[in-house]
Amino acid sequence: MRSTLILPFLLSAANAQLNTLAVAAGLKYFGSATDNSELTDTAYVALLSDTTDFAQITPGNGQKWDSVEKSQGVFTFTKGDEITALAAKNSQLVRCHTLVWYSQLPSWVSGGTWTNETLQAVMKNHITETMTHYKGKCYAWDVVNEAFDDTSAAAFRNNVFYQAMGEDYIRIAFETARLADPDVKLYYNDYNIEYTGAKAANALTMIKKLVNGGTPIDGVGVQGHYIVGKMPTGSDITKNLEAYTALGLEVAITELDIRMTLPSTAADLAQQSTDYATAVNACLNVANSGCVGITIWDFTDKYSWIPSVFSGQGAACLFDENLVKKPAYDGVVAALTAGKKSGSASPVVVATTVASSQSASSVVPVSSPVVATPVTSSAVVSSTIAIPTASGFTTSYIPAQTSSQAAVEPSVSSEIPSATSAGAPIATSEPVADEDDCE
Numbered sequence: 298m299r300s301t302l303i304l305p306f307l308l309s310a311a312n313a314q315l316n317t318l319a320v321a322a323g324l325k326y327f328g329s330a331t332d333n334s335e336l337t338d339t340a341y342v343a344l345l346s347d348t349t350d351f352a353q354i355t356p357g358n359g360q361k362w363d364s365v366e367k368s369q370g371v372f373t374f375t376k377g378d379e380i381t382a383l384a385a386k387n388s389q390l391v392r393c394h395t396l397v398w399y400s401q402l403p404s405w406v407s408g409g410t411w412t413n414e415t416l417q418a419v420m421k422n423h424i425t426e427t428m429t430h431y432k433g434k435c436y437a438w439d440v441v442n443e444a445f446d447d448t449s450a451a452a453f454r455n456n457v458f459y460q461a462m463g464e465d466y467i468r469i470a471f472e473t474a475r476l477a478d479p480d481v482k483l484y485y486n487d488y489n490i491e492y493t494g495a496k497a498a499n500a501l502t503m504i505k506k507l508v509n510g511g512t513p514i515d516g517v518g519v520q521g522h523y524i525v526g527k528m529p530t531g532s533d534i535t536k537n538l539e540a541y542t543a544l545g546l547e548v549a550i551t552e553l554d555i556r557m558t559l560p561s562t563a564a565d566l567a568q569q570s571t572d573y574a575t576a577v578n579a580c581l582n583v584a585n586s587g588c589v590g591i592t593i594w595d596f597t598d599k600y601s602w603i604p605s606v607f608s609g610q611g612a613a614c615l616f617d618e619n620l621v622k623k624p625a626y627d628g629v630v631a632a633l634t635a636g637k638k639s640g641s642a643s644p645v646v647v648a649t650t651v652a653s654s655q656s657a658s659s660v661v662p663v664s665s666p667v668v669a670t671p672v673t674s675s676a677v678v679s680s681t682i683a684i685p686t687a688s689g690f691t692t693s694y695i696p697a698q699t700s701s702q703a704a705v706e707p708s709v710s711s712e713i714p715s716a717t718s719a720g721a722p723i724a725t726s727e728p729v730a731d732e733d734d735c736e
């Protein structure tokens with residue numbers, strides 16, 4: 298009996314590819330971030346270019362302000378072009394990232410002395426030049442990124458744009474973007490806005506204001522940088538995403554990764570698999586296919602940003618450092634398969650007791666057989682592993698922060714991962730090119 302269950306799994310796992318399953322489940326794409334320095338790794342590029350897994354890519358750094366316009370008025374698109382060329386070669390969509398962000402700004406912007414008029418002109422020029430260059434090459438642009446801070450009030454981040462133009466910089470950025478390229482999707486992108494709290498409320502208020510005021514905006518991206526076992530519930534994510542789709546916008550998970558303390562244990566990897574499935578289900582469960590896609594923030598631990606920012610943490614991706622699929626990959630496959638909207642024909646039989654790769658290190662023992670609960674399909678099949686539902690987790694999310702930060706809702710505990718000084722979160726200070734939010 299066991300072999301009859303496992304055999305179909307082995308067959309399906311061989312063919313079980315993330316984008317293929319995502320599209321079958323009703324999404325537009327499943328994708329990954331990438332970065333220029335990784336593109337000399339031929340084994341990596343081969344996996345990234347497999348469009349049955351990744352039909353969309355995001356440049357992790359190559360289109361940011363400090364890469365594109367390091368000196369005022371001098372535009373260099375080399376890094377971004379390398380990514381968009383790869384995408385074109387592979388027929389992959391590109392989520393272009395990002396135009397107006399407090400981080401990774403060149404010092405002439407972050408340290409400049411500006412008036413509303415002078416910075417507005419600089420911002421408009423940056424948006425226009427960059428979007429004009431990439432016209433026709435992007436599925437979407439993250440026009441404004443992370444406009445709210447991480448204090449308990451979740452005020453507008455006091456960045457250089459806010460200081461010069463107030464919150465109006467956001468409206469101006471979107472209007473400029475639409476003029477530059479009327480065809481690309483224009484997104485607001487942020488983290489910690491997908492569970493109940495001040496940041497989610499303030500972001501929604503801002504987006505409503507933009508929509509009601511006729512500002513051209515098409516979508517909201519939630520990044521999804523989570524911690525194993527401590528992510529928001531799937532139902533909370535879905536509910537918050539639906540607040541945006543109710544406004545006529547599309548939504549997407551744009552930077553998903555789920556980190557853990559190193560060294561990882563089999564239990565951590567199993568929980569990570571569950572957590573990835575929760576995130577995927579949360580997107581699939583958004584009404585009327587409003588959640589259009591899922592992008593992971595690189596697919597391999599080999600190139601993840603996490604260890605350099607969160608000391609002692611890592612293993613956040615679907616593939617390990619040797620480019621071998623982890624149980625998390627199977628968790629995503631399981632969720633996408635269960636979420637398939639094309640009917641109840643395919644039973645979901647997934648076993649992480651059988652890793653999707655041959656790596657012994659990625660095998661996670663699962664002791665109790667459980668019943669799978671598909672998201673939208675009526676098929677329910679006894680299997681050798683839990684297929685998590687979107688709402689099956691109650692642990693609260695504990696965002697990373699430095700001790701200098703004010704409390705972050707919804708809960709703060711002593712289990713706060715430390716960030717390195719290089720990646721220290723900045724809730725109140727001036728933006729520095731290499732600093733990061735460390736959500």
Ligand code: G3I
Pocket residue numbers: 357358400401442520552602731732733734735
């Ligand atoms: O380009 C320099 C290189 O010249 C230098 O030799 C090297 C030495 O450290 O640093 C290089 O810059 C690094 C850059 O990535 C490019 O690799 C920065 O130090 C490093 O801080 C930067 O990290 C990026 C981070 O954004 C910065 O905030 C990560 O790769 C990138 O994945 C991350 O992405 C952000 C999203 O854009 C927005 N949401 C959060 C997400 C994670 O922080």
